[in-house]
Amino acid sequence: MTFRNPGLHLGVIALTLALAYGIWYAYSVFLVALLQDFGWKRSVLAGAFSIFALVQGALNPLLGVLCDRLRPASLVGLGGLLLSIALYTDSFIREPWQLYLSFGLLTAAGVALCGWVPAVVMVQRRYAHRLGLALGIISAGVGVGMVVVVPVCQWLIDLQGWRLTFRWLGTATLLWVVPAALFLFRTDAPPRSRRPGNAAADARGPTLSEALRAPAFWLLLLAFFCGTYCSQTLHVHQVAFLVDHGISAMQAASVVGLVGFASIFGKIGGGWLSDRFKRERVYCAFVAVLVLSVAALYLVGITSSAWGVPAYAVMLGLGYSATAALMPAMMSDRFSGPHFGTLVGLGLLASATGSASGPWLAGYLFDHQGTYTAALAVAMVVGGIACACGWLVGRPQAIPRAVS
Numbered sequence: 001m002t003f004r005n006p007g008l009h010l011g012v013i014a015l016t017l018a019l020a021y022g023i024w025y026a027y028s029v030f031l032v033a034l035l036q037d038f039g040w041k042r043s044v045l046a047g048a049f050s051i052f053a054l055v056q057g058a059l060n061p062l063l064g065v066l067c068d069r070l071r072p073a074s075l076v077g078l079g080g081l082l083l084s085i086a087l088y089t090d091s092f093i094r095e096p097w098q099l100y101l102s103f104g105l106l107t108a109a110g111v112a113l114c115g116w117v118p119a120v121v122m123v124q125r126r127y128a129h130r131l132g133l134a135l136g137i138i139s140a141g142v143g144v145g146m147v148v149v150v151p152v153c154q155w156l157i158d159l160q161g162w163r164l165t166f167r168w169l170g171t172a173t174l175l176w177v178v179p180a181a182l183f184l185f186r187t188d189a190p191p192r193s194r195r196p197g198n199a200a201a202d203a204r205g206p207t208l209s210e211a212l213r214a215p216a217f218w219l220l221l222l223a224f225f226c227g228t229y230c231s232q233t234l235h236v237h238q239v240a241f242l243v244d245h246g247i248s249a250m251q252a253a254s255v256v257g258l259v260g261f262a263s264i265f266g267k268i269g270g271g272w273l274s275d276r277f278k279r280e281r282v283y284c285a286f287v288a289v290l291v292l293s294v295a296a297l298y299l300v301g302i303t304s305s306a307w308g309v310p311a312y313a314v315m316l317g318l319g320y321s322a323t324a325a326l327m328p329a330m331m332s333d334r335f336s337g338p339h340f341g342t343l344v345g346l347g348l349l350a351s352a353t354g355s356a357s358g359p360w361l362a363g364y365l366f367d368h369q370g371t372y373t374a375a376l377a378v379a380m381v382v383g384g385i386a387c388a389c390g391w392l393v394g395r396p397q398a399i400p401r402a403v404s
Helices: 006-025 027-038 042-067 072-090 096-113 116-126 128-160 162-187 199-203 208-213 215-244 249-274 279-303 308-325 327-335 340-369 373-393
Strands: none
Touching (some): 006 027, 006 116, 027 042, 027 162, 072 116, 072 162, 116 128, 116 327, 116 340, 208 340, 215 249, 215 279, 215 340, 215 373, 249 308, 279 308, 279 327, 279 373, 308 327, 327 340, 340 373
16 A cells, blocks of 8 residues: 655654654753753763663664564654653753663653654655655654754753753654654554565565574674764764864854754755665765765864864765665665564664764763864774775675565
8 A cells, every 4th residue: 555645654754753853963952051051071971872872772673673563653652752751851850860861761762762763664664666765855854853953952042941942842742743643653554464465575575584694784783883973973072072162052053953954965865866876885975975074073173164164064964864864775675574673673773882882982082182083083984984884785795685
């Protein structure tokens, strides 16, 4: 069954992701506000995000298993309720352990439930014939969240403080995500195992043991890890880095918005290109731009040039978009079938581990060295490894793409 209005269907998913991941990326401006209010070490504040990323990532394999058996939209509705409660709880933080528990645990669980795994599975079931473009469209919602949610959060923090800002986010989540989940549930495709006459199609998909024995699967997991290590190091610390080098907090938050705006074009354009050219080569080209964006941020720090900041933002927006929009499509090319949700959940666990490791190590290195130089150097090397993994997966010797 094909939904008669795919634009509306994809648009609702994209806007749900915009709100969920706008909250994710807004932590960079909350980090500055908490730093000013409490004076905690940056490694402490970055550690809360690392816990957030680990919890969110640890839930992804479980969510993938559930999506293989249930309608993903039901998880989105539950996530909307949990996320709204968690954000309101965030507004009462007074000690680091409260930040770790409320934001690191509860908020992360809410984002995971209404985030990327259910969205990817919903799209993969309906739009396998144009999967790159469809994933690009919904992941562009994340860019919209960066463009809109992050600067709005900074504006609200300046106007009313970070506590009330968390409460406003909780209200917005309740008012949008829960009704959106009800709409998606009515249009959601059932799991493959529950579709009549689908046994032959399922037989073409690899078993879990076959996928776990495939070298391509482990290369993809390493690419998931390294790509997000590199990009999330920048996402979490870029506002603090820019403020350290004389950029106002509001200007730095606007840079985050520009990153998101550029990523919209990167995700949709990259998805479109990946449906027409070898997907792994498109991925490598975008990750190369991500690595160059690390160097661009370093140059901004030592030159303080006016044009360097937006140039960096555009490069990061284009480069990191590949880690979100193309990786699930590359996984689906080889491992589509009744276990796709589980396998992509494992990939996103690796991604979340990278998201946790990069920002924490960058904060740790800054606390001990007083500079981000070493952290940026490590991010460049790890980003290069992601590019190499994508290239190796695309070799002719790699296992052929699965039949959808």
